[in-house]
Amino acid sequence: MNTKATMIQNSEYTISDISPELMRGPQWLRDLRNKAREDFNQAPLPRRGLHLWRYTDPGKFMYELNDASDTTYGDNYDVVEKIERHHVDEGTLAGLVTDLGGREIKRYGTEALAEKGVIIMPLSEAIEKQHDLVEKYLYQAISSQTGKFEAMNGALWNDGIFVYVPNGQVIEQPLHLLREAGMENSATFPRLLVVVGKNAGLTLVDEYGGGSMDEDKGISFVNGAVEIFGLAESKVRYVSLQRQTSATNSYLTHRAQIEQGASMLTIPLVFGGSLCKQNFGVRLNGAGAHSDIYGLLFGSMRQHFDNHTLHHHAHGSTSSNIDFKVVLKDRAQSAYTGLIRIENGARNCEAYQENRNLLLNPGTKAQTIPELEILNEDVSCSHGATLGSIDQESLFYLQARGIAKNEAVRMIVSGFVTTTLNRVPVDLRERIETFVAQRLEGI
Amino acid sequence: MSKKKPLFEFKDIHVEVEGKEVVKGVSLTIMPGETHAIMGPNGSGKSSLSNALMGHPSYEIVKGEAYLDGQNIIEMASDERSRAGLFLAFQYPLAVPGVSVANFLRSALQSHRGKDADMSDYRKLLKSEMAALSVDPAFATRYLNEGFSGGEKKRVEILQMSVLNPKVALLDETDSGLDIDALKTVAEGINRYHNADNGILLVTHYQRLLNYVKPDIVHVMMNGKFVKSGGPELALKLEEKGYEWVENENNNRVGV
Numbered sequence: 001m002n003t004k005a006t007m008i009q010n011s012e013y014t015i016s017d018i019s020p021e022l023m024r025g026p027q028w029l030r031d032l033r034n035k036a037r038e039d040f041n042q043a044p045l046p047r048r049g050l051h052l053w054r055y056t057d058p059g060k061f062m063y064e065l066n067d068a069s070d071t072t073y074g075d076n077y078d079v080v081e082k083i084e085r086h087h088v089d090e091g092t093l094a095g096l097v098t099d100l101g102g103r104e105i106k107r108y109g110t111e112a113l114a115e116k117g118v119i120i121m122p123l124s125e126a127i128e129k130q131h132d133l134v135e136k137y138l139y140q141a142i143s144s145q146t147g148k149f150e151a152m153n154g155a156l157w158n159d160g161i162f163v164y165v166p167n168g169q170v171i172e173q174p175l176h177l178l179r180e181a182g183m184e185n186s187a188t189f190p191r192l193l194v195v196v197g198k199n200a201g202l203t204l205v206d207e208y209g210g211g212s213m214d215e216d217k218g219i220s221f222v223n224g225a226v227e228i229f230g231l232a233e234s235k236v237r238y239v240s241l242q243r244q245t246s247a248t249n250s251y252l253t254h255r256a257q258i259e260q261g262a263s264m265l266t267i268p269l270v271f272g273g274s275l276c277k278q279n280f281g282v283r284l285n286g287a288g289a290h291s292d293i294y295g296l297l298f299g300s301m302r303q304h305f306d307n308h309t310l311h312h313h314a315h316g317s318t319s320s321n322i323d324f325k326v327v328l329k330d331r332a333q334s335a336y337t338g339l340i341r342i343e344n345g346a347r348n349c350e351a352y353q354e355n356r357n358l359l360l361n362p363g364t365k366a367q368t369i370p371e372l373e374i375l376n377e378d379v380s381c382s383h384g385a386t387l388g389s390i391d392q393e394s395l396f397y398l399q400a401r402g403i404a405k406n407e408a409v410r411m412i413v414s415g416f417v418t419t420t421l422n423r424v425p426v427d428l429r430e431r432i433e434t435f436v437a438q439r440l441e442g443i
Numbered sequence: 444m445s446k447k448k449p450l451f452e453f454k455d456i457h458v459e460v461e462g463k464e465v466v467k468g469v470s471l472t473i474m475p476g477e478t479h480a481i482m483g484p485n486g487s488g489k490s491s492l493s494n495a496l497m498g499h500p501s502y503e504i505v506k507g508e509a510y511l512d513g514q515n516i517i518e519m520a521s522d523e524r525s526r527a528g529l530f531l532a533f534q535y536p537l538a539v540p541g542v543s544v545a546n547f548l549r550s551a552l553q554s555h556r557g558k559d560a561d562m563s564d565y566r567k568l569l570k571s572e573m574a575a576l577s578v579d580p581a582f583a584t585r586y587l588n589e590g591f592s593g594g595e596k597k598r599v600e601i602l603q604m605s606v607l608n609p610k611v612a613l614l615d616e617t618d619s620g621l622d623i624d625a626l627k628t629v630a631e632g633i634n635r636y637h638n639a640d641n642g643i644l645l646v647t648h649y650q651r652l653l654n655y656v657k658p659d660i661v662h663v664m665m666n667g668k669f670v671k672s673g674g675p676e677l678a679l680k681l682e683e684k685g686y687e688w689v690e691n692e693n694n695n696r697v698g699v
Contacts, residue, residue: 392500397537400497401551401603402525411550415541415586422541 160191211248260286299332630655
C-alpha cells in the first residue's frame with residue numbers, strides 16, 4: 001500500500017499522484033508546483049556540516065505524511081479562537097484569520113478593512129480574484145531554489161493566506177492570523193503572502209499553534225513559508241508567535257523584501273514545539289530601508305530550537321538591527337546563527353546584531369554564531385554575543401532585599417527580556433508582554 | 444526601668460572564603476538606638492564580615508552565633524535575614540538590567556510586608572524618600588544601578604534602606620567614591636533613618652563619614668579581628684595617627 005509518506009519521499013510520484021486537488025488553479029501555478037516538486041526531488045538532504053544545518057538533523061523534517069483528510073485538531077483551538085474573536089469584537093484587533101491545517105482559511109471581523117481596500121482572502125481565492133497581484137509576488141521571496149524544505153512547501157501547500165494593503169492605507173491595530181497545525185501524524189504546509197503598498201502600514205500577529213501532544217501517538221509536522229513585500233515608504237510590523245505543542249516539529253521560512261524608505265519590524269516569539277527551525281530574512285532593496293528584528297526565545301524541557309536571521313543589504317544607505325534573546329532551562333537547546341550580508345556597492349550601510357543567551361541550569365545548551373559577509377568597506381557593522389547563567393552576585397543582591405530566590409530568578413529573567421521588549425513600540429508592547437508573561441509562567 | 448535587650452549581637456564569628464579564614468572570631472552587641480563603626484585597613488576582613496552577616500553564599504560563617512532582635516539568623520537565607528529586619532548597603536551595588544528602581548523596590552517592600560499586603564501607599568512613599576535624598580524622580584523608571592555614577596548608586600542604596608526601614612543597617616563603605624556634597628546627602632539620609640529603636644553598623648576605611656554620622660562605639664578591625672574598641676574619639680585618633688598606630692600599640696602591649 002502506498003501511503004502519502006512514501007509518495008512524497010519517492011520521486012516517481014507526481015503532485016497529482018500525491019493529491020490531485022493541489023493541481024487546481026492556473027497553468028503558471030501548476031508549473032511552479034511541478035518545478036518545486038522536481039527541485040525537492042533533485043536537492044539532496046542538506047549535509048549536517050553545512051552552516052545552517054550544523055545543529056539540527058534535516059532528517060527530522062522528512063516527515064512521513066499520512067492522509068491529510070484524517071487530520072484532527074486539538075481541543076484548545078476553539079478556546080484560542082474564541083479569545084481572539086473577543087479581541088476583534090472589543091476592537092483591539094483589526095481582524096482575525098483562522099487557518100486550519102493550511103487547508104481551511106476563514107475571516108472574522110475583517111469587513112471594515114475590506115472597505116478600506118485591504119484584501120484578505122484564502123490564497124486559492126486570491127489566485128482567481130487577484131490573479132495578477134498574486135502571480136507577481138508568489139514564490140518571489142521564497143522559491144523552490146531557496147532550499148529543499150522550501151521546495152517541499154512550494155509543491156505541497158494546499159491553501160494559504162493572502163493579505164494586501166493598498167497604497168497609502170495604514171492599518172494600525174494588529175491583524176491576527178491563527179494557524180493551527182494538525183494533531184499526531186499530520187503534516188501541515190501553511191503559506192502566507194503579504195503585500196503592503198507604498199506609504200501603507202500593516203501590523204500582523206502570525207500565531208502558530210496546535211500540533212501533537214503525545215510523541216508516542218506520533219508527531220505533527222509543520223513546514224511553513226511566509227513571503228512579505230513592503231513597497232516604498234511602507235511600514236510593516238510582523239510578530240511571529242510560535243506556540244505549538246510539545247510533539248510538533250516545525251520548519252518555518254520567512255522572507256521579506258522592503259523597498260526604498262520602507263521599514264520592517266520582525267518580532268519572533270519562539271516559545272513552543274519540540275523541534276523548531278526557523279529562518280527569518282529581510283532583504284533591504286532601496287535607500288533608507290530599515291529593518292529591526294527583536295526576538296525572544298524561551299526553551300524548557302527538551303525543546304530544540306534552531307533559529308537563523310539574515311539581513312541582506314542589497315542597496316546602499318540601508319540599516320538593520322537585531323536583538324535576539326534566548327532563555328533556556330531544563331534540557332532545552334538553542335542554536336542561533338545570524339548573517340549580515342552587505343552587497344558590493346551597497347555603501348553607507350549600518351548593521352548591528354546582538355544575541356544574548358541566559359542559561360538557567362546546567363544541562364541546557366546554547367550556540368551563537370554571528371556571520372558577516374561584507375563586500376565593501378564603507379559600512380558600520382557590529383555584533384555581539386553572550387552566553388551565561390544567572391549571576392550569583394545579582395541573585396544575592398536581590399535576596400538581600402528580601403526577595404525570595406525563585407522570585408529573584410524570575411525578576412532577573414524578566415529584566416533580561418524587558419530590555420528587548422522596551423524596544424517594541426508601545427502600542428504593540430502590551431500584547432507581546434502578555435504572550436511573554438504566559439510563557440514565563442512555565443519558566 | 445527594665446533593662447533593654449540587645450538589638451543585634453554576634454559572638455565569636457569566624458568566616459571563610461574559599462576555605463581561607465578571613466574573619467577570625469569577632470563579637471559585638473548593638474543596643475537599640477546605637478551606631479557602631481567598624482574601621483580597618485583594606486583586607487582587614489570588615490567587608491567579608493558584613494557580607495557573611497547578610498548571608499552571601501561565598502562567605503561562610505563556620506563558627507559563631509548571630510541574633511537579630513533575639514532571633515538566630517545563622518541558618519536563614521539572605522532573603523529571610525532581610526525580611527527579619529537586616530539590611531546591607533552594598534559597597535559595589537550591581538546593575539540589574541531590565542528591572543526598574545521602582546519595580547525592584549516594590550517587589551522588595553511587598554516581600555517584607557507579605558504577598559497580599561496593601562501597597563497603595565508605595566508610590567507616595569517612594570516619591571517622598573527620593574525627594575529627601577535628592578534623587579531625580581526619573582530614576583524610578585531607570586534600570587537599577589545601570590549606568591549610575593558611584594554617587595548615584597550609593598544614594599539609591601540609602602533610598603532602599605529608607606523604604607525598607609530595617610531594624611539594623613549594615614553600611615559597607617557607603618562613603619567610598621562620594622564627593623563632599625553626596626557624602627552629606629547620604630549622611631543626612633542615614634541620620635533621618637536612625638531612631639531610638641534601630642541600629643547602624645558602619646563599615647569604613649576612613650573616618651570622614653563619621654563627621655556626619657556620629658558613632659557611639661568604634662571598633663578597629665585588623666587581620667580578621669577587632670583589635671581595639673572605643674568611643675568616637677578613637678576614629679579621630681586613627682585619622683591622625685593611621686592604622687599603624689594601633690598595630691604598634693598592640694605589639695608594644697604584647698611586648699610588655
